[in-house]
Amino acid sequence: MSEGNEPLATKRRPDWAALIIALCLFAVAAVMLWDVSHMKAVAQYARIGPATVPTAVALGLIALGIWTAFEAWHGDFPEREHQEIAPVIWVVAGLAGQMLLLKTAGFSIATGVLFALTARGFGLRKLWLSLPAGIALSFVVWVIFSQLLQLLLPAGLLERLFF
Amino acid sequence: MNTFELLLQGVLVAMQPMNLLYALIGVTLGTAVGVLPGIGPALTVALLLPVTYKLDPGGSLIMFAGIYYGGMYGGSTTSILLNTPGESSSIVTALEGNKMARAGRGGPALATAAIGSFVAGLIATLGLAFIAPYIVKLALVFGPREYFALMILAFVTVSSAFGDSALRGLTSLFIGFALAMIGIDLQTGQARLSFGVPDLLDGVEVTTLAVAMFAIGETLYIAAQGNRGEETVEAVKGSLWMTAQDWARSWKAWLRGTLIGFPIGAMPAGGAEIGTFLSYATEKRLSKNPEEFGRGAIEGVAGPEAANNASAAGTLVPLLTLGLPTSATAAIMLAGFQQYGLQPGPLLFANNPQIVWGLIASLLIANAMLLVLNLPLIGLWVRLLTIPKPWLYAGILLFATLGTIGANPSVFELGMLLAFGVLGYIMRLFGYPIAPAVVGLILGPLAEQQLRRALAISQGDVTTLVMSPIAAGLLIVAAAAFIIPLILRLRGRGEVLSQLAANED
Numbered sequence: 001m002s003e004g005n006e007p008l009a010t011k012r013r014p015d016w017a018a019l020i021i022a023l024c025l026f027a028v029a030a031v032m033l034w035d036v037s038h039m040k041a042v043a044q045y046a047r048i049g050p051a052t053v054p055t056a057v058a059l060g061l062i063a064l065g066i067w068t069a070f071e072a073w074h075g076d077f078p079e080r081e082h083q084e085i086a087p088v089i090w091v092v093a094g095l096a097g098q099m100l101l102l103k104t105a106g107f108s109i110a111t112g113v114l115f116a117l118t119a120r121g122f123g124l125r126k127l128w129l130s131l132p133a134g135i136a137l138s139f140v141v142w143v144i145f146s147q148l149l150q151l152l153l154p155a156g157l158l159e160r161l162f163f
Numbered sequence: 164m165n166t167f168e169l170l171l172q173g174v175l176v177a178m179q180p181m182n183l184l185y186a187l188i189g190v191t192l193g194t195a196v197g198v199l200p201g202i203g204p205a206l207t208v209a210l211l212l213p214v215t216y217k218l219d220p221g222g223s224l225i226m227f228a229g230i231y232y233g234g235m236y237g238g239s240t241t242s243i244l245l246n247t248p249g250e251s252s253s254i255v256t257a258l259e260g261n262k263m264a265r266a267g268r269g270g271p272a273l274a275t276a277a278i279g280s281f282v283a284g285l286i287a288t289l290g291l292a293f294i295a296p297y298i299v300k301l302a303l304v305f306g307p308r309e310y311f312a313l314m315i316l317a318f319v320t321v322s323s324a325f326g327d328s329a330l331r332g333l334t335s336l337f338i339g340f341a342l343a344m345i346g347i348d349l350q351t352g353q354a355r356l357s358f359g360v361p362d363l364l365d366g367v368e369v370t371t372l373a374v375a376m377f378a379i380g381e382t383l384y385i386a387a388q389g390n391r392g393e394e395t396v397e398a399v400k401g402s403l404w405m406t407a408q409d410w411a412r413s414w415k416a417w418l419r420g421t422l423i424g425f426p427i428g429a430m431p432a433g434g435a436e437i438g439t440f441l442s443y444a445t446e447k448r449l450s451k452n453p454e455e456f457g458r459g460a461i462e463g464v465a466g467p468e469a470a471n472n473a474s475a476a477g478t479l480v481p482l483l484t485l486g487l488p489t490s491a492t493a494a495i496m497l498a499g500f501q502q503y504g505l506q507p508g509p510l511l512f513a514n515n516p517q518i519v520w521g522l523i524a525s526l527l528i529a530n531a532m533l534l535v536l537n538l539p540l541i542g543l544w545v546r547l548l549t550i551p552k553p554w555l556y557a558g559i560l561l562f563a564t565l566g567t568i569g570a571n572p573s574v575f576e577l578g579m580l581l582a583f584g585v586l587g588y589i590m591r592l593f594g595y596p597i598a599p600a601v602v603g604l605i606l607g608p609l610a611e612q613q614l615r616r617a618l619a620i621s622q623g624d625v626t627t628l629v630m631s632p633i634a635a636g637l638l639i640v641a642a643a644a645f646i647i648p649l650i651l652r653l654r655g656r657g658e659v660l661s662q663l664a665a666n667e668d
Contacts, residue, residue, distance in 0.1 A: 017593070018593065021593065025334065028338075028341055031356070032341065032344065032356065035355065035356050035358075039353055039355070048614075048615055048618045048619065048623060049351065050348040050350070050351045050353045050355060052615075053344070053611045053614070053615075054344045054355060054356070057337060057340045057341055057344060058341075060333075060337050060340070061337050061341065064330065064333055064334045064337055067330050068330060068334065071330060077593065077594070078593075078594045080592055080593065081388070083387040083388075083592065084386075084387050084388070084389040085387070087386035087387060087389065088383050088386055088387050088588070090386070091379075091382060091383055091386050091556075091560070092383070092581065092585065094560070095379070095560070095564070095577070095580070095581045095584065096581060098564060098577065099574055099577040099578055099581060100574070102568070102572070102574060102577065103574060107568065111561055111564065111565075114557075114560055114561065114564065115557040115558070115560070115561055116557070118382070118553070118556055118557040118560050119553035119554060119556075119557040120553075121386045121553075121556075122386060122552045122553035122556050122557070123552070123553055124551075124553035124554075130553070130557070134557065134561070137558070137561065138561060141561065141562075141565060145213075145214075145565065145569060149214065149216075149217055150217050151213060151216065151217070151569040152569065152572055153565075153568055153569060153572060154568070154572050
């Protein structure tokens, strides 16, 4: 990228993370080819069938994987900014929590958990404030969308208490 | 019937009280969500799609169009008052607009952006109305192979022609293709890549992918930045009104921006960004005082904002006439049409003229509403920018998951949302553009369908794809759009292209 600016720059080292991306592309392609090989051969017009395009896409992914590996080996990927891991884990935990709680606890409580944990990821430590606020906001949203706009949102304890 | 009569009929449809109400709700919601930093038009439309599930098709498409235009207006407010443009098409606006706001000229900057957007939206929507019938006529001679060639062209321009790396754009596109293969093959009924999981038989929803990658991926990325670099919201000081000199400097820039933006949007070139950069460069060159550029030149806000909105209307040309989405926003709009079983294209003009022309006319009305909504009420929208980050992103994720739960309240769907969100974060981290994946997911199956039709007609003879002059011509353009940027990048001229990166809308 910016090699032109630094003619004396040291030779770039392989970018291992990008090499892993190349491996992932190969893996996806392998799964697609495996899936295609399991398809029943249906009598079809002129050799073109449900397997044709997935095969082409898989081959494309393999080609892109080779290209990625090549660029990664030469360190051609752009520099990555420093990432803080803890906030990401908080937000992912919030999404996972909502996913797991949705059926049992209902929309408001599950989404309230997501709300509080996301806020925590962005630095708001007062869970005793954000959790009730999140549940209250989710409840209002639930009322608007499920009662007025007739969207099917899972109801739980809290929702059944009122409706 | 000629275009004028059709448009007039459309206006009658759009003027029905219920439709006016839908348009008003649409522009209000669109502006509100569009103002929020980090949310561009594509995400605005994806987030608000579930709101329209239960309405009738005509009304909800009108609301949808309002959301789209509203999102564009809201985005410009964010980039002027907060130096973090919500979407890539507002980068240029932020460049000059934020400087103006810091110099206490935020009012005129917002005014020229809003009026410029209005002028551009008006002209470009009329352009859409008058060009569309011709393209529809042209599209009627298109067979499967011409459509296939057109889609290949769209794939190339969306993924690899612009942006800083053809490799990463194409990889993103192919990720979209791979996801598009999941589910039942429509022609033979065979399950592909579903591994016996019933939830996968229906395939991956475009809205799920778009919301996951744009909203959740972006949230994760911003969370990972930690608390560095607090942004400051510039207060709107002084008069909102533009002086006579501001008007004199703005109006030509609006018109030039429209002329640049509309054709670029209408061609399958993807992204509104290209138009904004070209418009900025043009204004800088034509300006009598180029030294002001970089320090808050009003032309630098007026031109690009007009180009931005004009190309947004431009992308509706291929979307409505050919069913061809050339940007992430258009891809999500297409998903919106499909949820009512409507397939944009020449047949839509023939079978549902009421809906198409009602939609086009309501764009004109939405545009006028936005001008009224944005100028006097600007203070209200600005307050949305002062929401603290934890509350803001917690709220964004609440609404992001709401859409998915509303469409399909299953744990599996939320699991996909989370998985694609993490994927989107990783892609963002490594510099992969998101839009090609979304376009690949929705356009991939359509391209496959056309390819298989074309080959079925020719009984498997692949050369049929290049035997029609139109198809061959389109494929040559596609090849050129792939190869020329590659050569430019190899020769170290990549900076220009990476500035033209088509990222979000």
